[in-house]
Structures are given as structure tokens and as C-alpha cells.
Amino acid sequence: MRAEIRHVTEYRYQEPVWDSFNEVRLHPIRDERQNVLAFDISVTPDVPVSSHRDYFGNLIHHVHVHERHTLLRIEARTLVVTYPSRAPVPARVDSLDDHRAELTEFLIASPRIPTGRWADVFSVTAPLRGDDLPTFVLELTRMLYRRFKYTPGATDVRTPLTDFAASGRGVCQDYAHAMLGICRSLGIPARYVSGYIYAGADFVGAEASHAWVEVFLPGTGWMGYDPTNNTAVVEAHVKIGHGRDYGDVSPISGSYHGSTRGVLDVEVKVYDQQQ
Structure with a gap:
């Protein structure tokens, strides 16, 4: 595009x-x-x-x-x-064992994503070590999309993640922070992405800056997922930058x-x- x-x-x-x-x-x-x-x-x-x-x-x-x-x-x-984004290669969850030490900053707590049992908060079952990681991450993207309702004005950048979990309504940075919290609590490196999205692709979030998540997949590298729109990142996504959470970008x-x-x-x- x-x-x-x-x-x-x-x-x-x-x-x-x-x-x-x-x-x-x-x-x-x-x-x-x-x-x-x-x-x-x-x-x-x-x-x-x-x-x-x-x-x-x-x-x-x-x-x-x-x-x-x-x-x-x-x-x-x-x-x-x-x-277009390249398709991720298959990778077992336990293949992350060789990469966590170098990606610590995207595994630990950050100002807007404090330490917590976020997988439990959002009722996500941890994958088995032999499960395919890209499949799990895509299913997590779909779960967040189905569970929450995109509602402009329901939250702002200061809304705690626990409030989003309880209300079930929010905007793109809430979806992204939720996915980051879940991934990090499960030992999956993930980072926040700020950017834009083209509304003509029938996606929500084009009326302002948009947010999504990049997850580290062994054999592929960083791969983008947009839980607000139930999709892996496509040509309609334009990335500005990344960080630990919204505050960095x-x-x-x-x-x-x-x-x-x-x-x-x-x-x-x-x-x-x-x-």
C-alpha cells in the first residue's frame, strides 16, 4: 500500500x-x-x-x-x-528458552503494565511447551477481539489495565496493553507498537493513532498482531515505533x-x- x-x-x-x-x-x-x-x-x-x-x-x-x-x-x-508481512515459521513455545535473556526488557513489568498474573486475570490458559507459538499468539489475538468491545471514550491513557479487564470496553491501547500483560506473564517477549491504520480496509482505529503488539517468534523475529481488529499486521498498518508500553511511544x-x-x-x- x-x-x-x-x-x-x-x-x-x-x-x-x-x-x-x-x-x-x-x-x-x-x-x-x-x-x-x-x-x-x-x-x-x-x-x-x-x-x-x-x-x-x-x-x-x-x-x-x-x-x-x-x-x-x-x-x-x-x-x-x-x-505484506511474511508468514511466521512454526516454533515451539519452549524455543523461547534460548532468547529470553536477551529480551528481558520486553518480559518484565513496565509503568502501564505492572507485575501481575495477567493470564489469570484475562482467563488465558498457558500453552504447553511443545505447542506452536505462532498459533497460540494468533488465537490470543482472536480471543481478545471476541471478549472486548471497542468503545471510543470508554478509557483514556491513564486507565489501569485491571479496569479494562473488568469493564470489557476500551480502545486500541487497552487491547495492546492486555495482550502485552498476558504474553509477558507467560514468558513470551512482547512490545507495544504505535502507528496508523487505513480505514478503507474495514478496520477500526483509523480516526487517531493506532496501537498493536509485536511478539518475538524464534525463527521469524518480531511479528505484529492487532487484537483490536482480530488480525496479524497487514499492509494497512503503518508503524511509527515501539517500546515497552504506551508511555514509550x-x-x-x-x-x-x-x-x-x-x-x-x-x-x-x-x-x-x-x-
Whole structure:
């Protein structure tokens, strides 16, 4: 898929604020499944934009507005080409024994996924050591899709995972955090992915940034699964970056000086140029 993405974020303030410092994570990653052809970021007020790569290899842009302002507008435009994911090779669950030591950071607790018996919380039976790992992960993806109802506004980024488990309603980051908690509690390395999804493929989650999970499969490597949409990652998915949970790859995070609270408005459009 050849996709054009327009992502606009606006913060409006009743009173002027100043020294607004923001980390922007909107540049898609380049890997075997996708290639970024063009990327542009514009800011109002007009300020220089710098960048660096974080610990996980994600590209972060820095937006620092010193002057007083009542509007901060950040617009990112991207042209990206995506390709089909390769099919995972069969792998026994116990084949993970040789890889866990090198992938510890994606097995232990993180700020939004505390230590817990998450497989029990979500009523997931642990696979046997001789079971096929890709089959188990795909079935887990399907189970989460069937069990929960995608409900915009039912949760926010601060909602505890236990609340999602109890309510049965949430959005993509809740599905992703649930799958991460289950996998990690079972000794399966898994990481959070932030990105976009094309609505024309009849998937939910295209009205904003989307989230899914990558699981490490011996013999294949990292493989993406989207429990919100009951699918392995396909060409309609555009990856921005990955981390331990949402906090590592939130689209925009920052701080400012001033006593007024901002009103946030976000608009995301993903266009398939081949349509």
C-alpha cells in the first residue's frame, strides 16, 4: 500500500503559555515491511525542529516554543509504502528458552503494565511447551477481539489495565496493553507498537493513532498482531515505533509554563494513493 498520512495536533489555551517543550513521535520507522518516501513536520508558532533517536531506535522530533502563545499546532505529513508481512515459521513455545535473556526488557513489568498474573486475570490458559507459538499468539489475538468491545471514550491513557479487564470496553491501547500483560506473564517477549491504520480496509482505529503488539517468534523475529481488529499486521498498518508500553511511544508529550489548561484536538487521515 502507498499511503499518505496527515496528522494534525492542536493545543489551544485560554491564557498565554510559554516555554512549551514537546517530544513528537510521528515519523514512521523504516524496516523490511515499510519504507518512508517523504516526511515533513510544520509547527505554529514557527520554531526550529530538531530530532534524535531514542533507546528503541524511534525518531523523535523536538518542538520548543519559548514565546508566549495561545495556540500550538503540529502537523506531520508522511508518504509511506507498506508491504505484506511474511508468514511466521512454526516454533515451539519452549524455543523461547534460548532468547529470553536477551529480551528481558520486553518480559518484565513496565509503568502501564505492572507485575501481575495477567493470564489469570484475562482467563488465558498457558500453552504447553511443545505447542506452536505462532498459533497460540494468533488465537490470543482472536480471543481478545471476541471478549472486548471497542468503545471510543470508554478509557483514556491513564486507565489501569485491571479496569479494562473488568469493564470489557476500551480502545486500541487497552487491547495492546492486555495482550502485552498476558504474553509477558507467560514468558513470551512482547512490545507495544504505535502507528496508523487505513480505514478503507474495514478496520477500526483509523480516526487517531493506532496501537498493536509485536511478539518475538524464534525463527521469524518480531511479528505484529492487532487484537483490536482480530488480525496479524497487514499492509494497512503503518508503524511509527515501539517500546515497552504506551508511555514509550506516545505521539506527543511535553510540558509548558502557565496556569491555564490546554484543549486538545487531533485529526488523523490516512489515504491510500493507489485507490
